[in-house]
Amino acid sequence: MLTILGSAAIAEPYQSHKITILEALSATGLRSIRYAKEIPLVKQVIANDLLPGAVAAIKRNAAWNDIDASEENISMIRVNEGDACTLMYSHRDEAKRVDVVDVDPYGTAAPFIDAAVQAARDGGLICITCTDAPVLATNYYPEKCFSNYGGVSMISEYSHEAALRILLHTVSTSAARYGRYIEPLVSLSIDFYFRIFVRVHTAPQEVKKAITKTAAYYVCSSCQAWYEQPLGRSSKPNVGDSPGNYGTEARMTGMLTVAQEELPTPFYFTPSQISAFFHCQTPSLNQLTSALLNAGHSVSRSHAKAGSLKTTASRAAVYDIYRSFIAKLHPVKMDKIGQRSPARVLLSKAPKMEADFTSHPDVETVTASKIGLVRYQPVPPNWGPGSRPKRKAE
Numbered sequence: 001m002l003t004i005l006g007s008a009a010i011a012e013p014y015q016s017h018k019i020t021i022l023e024a025l026s027a028t029g030l031r032s033i034r035y036a037k038e039i040p041l042v043k044q045v046i047a048n049d050l051l052p053g054a055v056a057a058i059k060r061n062a063a064w065n066d067i068d069a070s071e072e073n074i075s076m077i078r079v080n081e082g083d084a085c086t087l088m089y090s091h092r093d094e095a096k097r098v099d100v101v102d103v104d105p106y107g108t109a110a111p112f113i114d115a116a117v118q119a120a121r122d123g124g125l126i127c128i129t130c131t132d133a134p135v136l137a138t139n140y141y142p143e144k145c146f147s148n149y150g151g152v153s154m155i156s157e158y159s160h161e162a163a164l165r166i167l168l169h170t171v172s173t174s175a176a177r178y179g180r181y182i183e184p185l186v187s188l189s190i191d192f193y194f195r196i197f198v199r200v201h202t203a204p205q206e207v208k209k210a211i212t213k214t215a216a217y218y219v220c221s222s223c224q225a226w227y228e229q230p231l232g233r234s235s236k237p238n239v240g241d242s243p244g245n246y247g248t249e250a251r252m253t254g255m256l257t258v259a260q261e262e263l264p265t266p267f268y269f270t271p272s273q274i275s276a277f278f279h280c281q282t283p284s285l286n287q288l289t290s291a292l293l294n295a296g297h298s299v300s301r302s303h304a305k306a307g308s309l310k311t312t313a314s315r316a317a318v319y320d321i322y323r324s325f326i327a328k329l330h331p332v333k334m335d336k337i338g339q340r341s342p343a344r345v346l347l348s349k350a351p352k353m354e355a356d357f358t359s360h361p362d363v364e365t366v367t368a369s370k371i372g373l374v375r376y377q378p379v380p381p382n383w384g385p386g387s388r389p390k391r392k393a394e
């Protein structure tokens with residue numbers, strides 16, 4: 001699936017010349033073989049692994065697929081046995097840089113990012129996978145997250161989007177050290193892992209803007225509202241430019257379509273989760289989307305969570321819509337609510353603006369987005385270190 005995604009992302013800017021792809025951690029060579037077979041513009045794939053057994057497997061698999069693979073330079077797949085960083089650093093001279101660098105390790109990609117951002121040519125593509133979701137998308141390992149990525153994650157309904165932003169921040173700061181900046185193309189949260197596709201450019205002037213794309217977020221641990229503190233003059237987090245059943249075409253199409261339509265504004269919300277928190281009825285997706293659109297805000301889906309919405313409206317404005325919804329359509333008697341109930345907190349303020357729930361003409365575009373094609377493997381609610389199965393007593 002990701003090979004095809006990679007080919008889609010790289011094909012367009014490389015019309016004029018044939019490309020070299022460096023897969024730094026190849027294992028069996030499966031992906032390198034697919035790159036070689038499925039992308040017509042490929043001149044050479046460099047397939048590397050640390051383990052002699054993996055290198056032997058790459059050669060065997062290439063032979064089974066009728067692809068010429070050897071340590072020689074002239075082969076379609078050049079096999080290399082060695083450390084991924086050593087190989088990538090050997091390609092950092094401008095003349096030796098490659099068009100695409102693919103980094104797909106076990107767990108975190110952090111140790112490979114510095115080498116990867118230097119091995120790609122100007123305008124080249126870097127594809128990075130991280131499978132350490134408990135570090136990137138929860139607050140169970142803040143010290144690990146900080147040392148690997150220079151940021152600390154959070155527990156929130158939108159933590160998977162936050163994880164993508166933290167990973168992009170890491171790549172951006174690594175590239176900046178070498179006068180390079182990144183252009184995020186597609187950033188995906190899929191099942192238990194994250195996969196980003198960024199183009200890297202050399203332009204020290206642009207590097208100065210990196211700070212304006214970075215912000216710290218403070219998240220309310222109960223209602224999930226967030227407060228943004230930009231580090232630079234303005235904050236434009238840059239994840240969504242384009243940001244079940246494993247490997248099906250339908251899932252891939254659905255996920256990419258939703259990611260492409262996604263608003264770049266940070267963080268999604270899930271209507272049912274807000275209702276659960278405030279113990280109130282959930283407005284239908286149409287009602288909520290219409291109310292947001294009628295108030296002049298933009299709305300999209302998020303690929304990172306089924307049933308979620310992204311909007312340019314503030315969280316406070318979303319709560320106002322809930323207040324209006326309760327007042328207009330689902331009145332709740334205050335005397336029936338306990339003094340300390342979250343619903344009372346919500347209803348203690350009058351909405352600043354009356355929401356208009358009449359169906360907006362654009363509502364279909366948002367709600368009928370290709371989300372139906374996306375098959376999610378939802379993360380269990382109690383997911384995390386505490387949820388690991390307990391060992392049976394001897």
Ligand SMILES: C[S@@+](CC[C@H](N)C(=O)[O-])C[C@H]1O[C@@H](n2cnc3c(N)ncnc32)[C@H](O)[C@@H]1O
Pocket residue numbers: 024025026027028029030031048049050051054082083084085104105106
């Ligand atoms: C997750 S697998 C790669 C899967 C592969 N990209 C694919 O799509 O099938 C990670 C591989 O990285 C290799 N590896 C681990 N550390 C490495 C290093 N420092 N340099 C090169 N390869 C390494 C392991 O031997 C393993 O085969």
